[in-house]
Amino acid sequence: MRTLYGTMQSGNVYKVRLLLALLNLPYEFVPVDLRNRAHRSPDFLQLNPFGQIPVWVEETLILRDSQAILVYLAKHDDSASWLPEDAAGMAKVMQWLSVAANEIEHSFTALRRHFLLNAPVEVTQAQRIAERLLQVMEHHLQEQPWLECNRPTIADIACFPYLSRAEDSRIDLSPYPQVTAWLHQIQQLPNYISFSSSPSTVWLSAHDEAHPPIHPTPHSPKMA
Known part of the structure; x- marks a missing residue:
């Protein structure tokens, strides 16, 4: 099972979500309630001691940096088009x-x-x-x-x-x-998804809007 922890308003989380969409890889998204400091909870700090998002979990593998996650996911593409082998x-x-x-x-x-x-x-x-x-x-x-x-x-x-x-x-x-x-x-890339958070959405997510409880949301690959 592949799981991505983060918020929909984070650009660093978005870059991972975007590559997942372009690669057509299914995964589960777990929202992290930053307003209520879920990123500082003992459970989350076991995933990332720095208390930062995104975090990628795949079986026993835990990755805690967006650039590192991009490198890892790029290797799922057998053509090596997203990350050259040379x-x-x-x-x-x-x-x-x-x-x-x-x-x-x-x-x-x-x-x-x-x-x-x-x-x-x-x-x-x-x-x-x-x-x-x-x-x-x-x-x-x-x-x-x-x-x-x-x-x-x-x-x-x-x-x-x-x-x-x-x-x-x-x-x-x-x-x-x-x-x-x-x-x-x-x-214009196939399966592109937008970084659609508006300024008001970002503001509310950080200060006013209560996030839903942390439950995984499945993301399935798009069908041709």
Whole structure:
């Protein structure tokens, strides 16, 4: 049995949900009630001592990082299309997973939390990081339609979520047509699912809205 723990409002959880949908893999989703600190409960801390989401459980395997989960799931695809097997291709993809965990986290993600949840952040610094990131991506995508390998890989999946919600971070993507086209390409992939949380949904989930009890929700692969 495959189980994903998280919230529907988390971009890091969403990137895992998106890859699962694209791979057409069934799994169960267990919502974690952050408002009531379920992520700090003894049961959850046994899964992830850091008290963070997402967490992936598959039989005896427990993974607690979204980038690591993407790498693991990519290996379910026998064609190796989502994560190249050759050392150079794999390293190029992994570079973008690092970008997702660093530049995007410290810009788009931080700004989104600030503007939607009033989380403290150095706005000017985060905006500078976002601007530089977009400049690099715009130039990079002028040479190829995808981040690496001329095809969609987990590099694209890792970087997509918070850029796709740029309006939440109050960042204008109109000066970056290549980045915008890249986002649109991902949205056209078969079995694509959207990161549909609105600002009000994020706010309520964090402060006001009581989540349902933690019960697994089955997700079955789509039929052709």
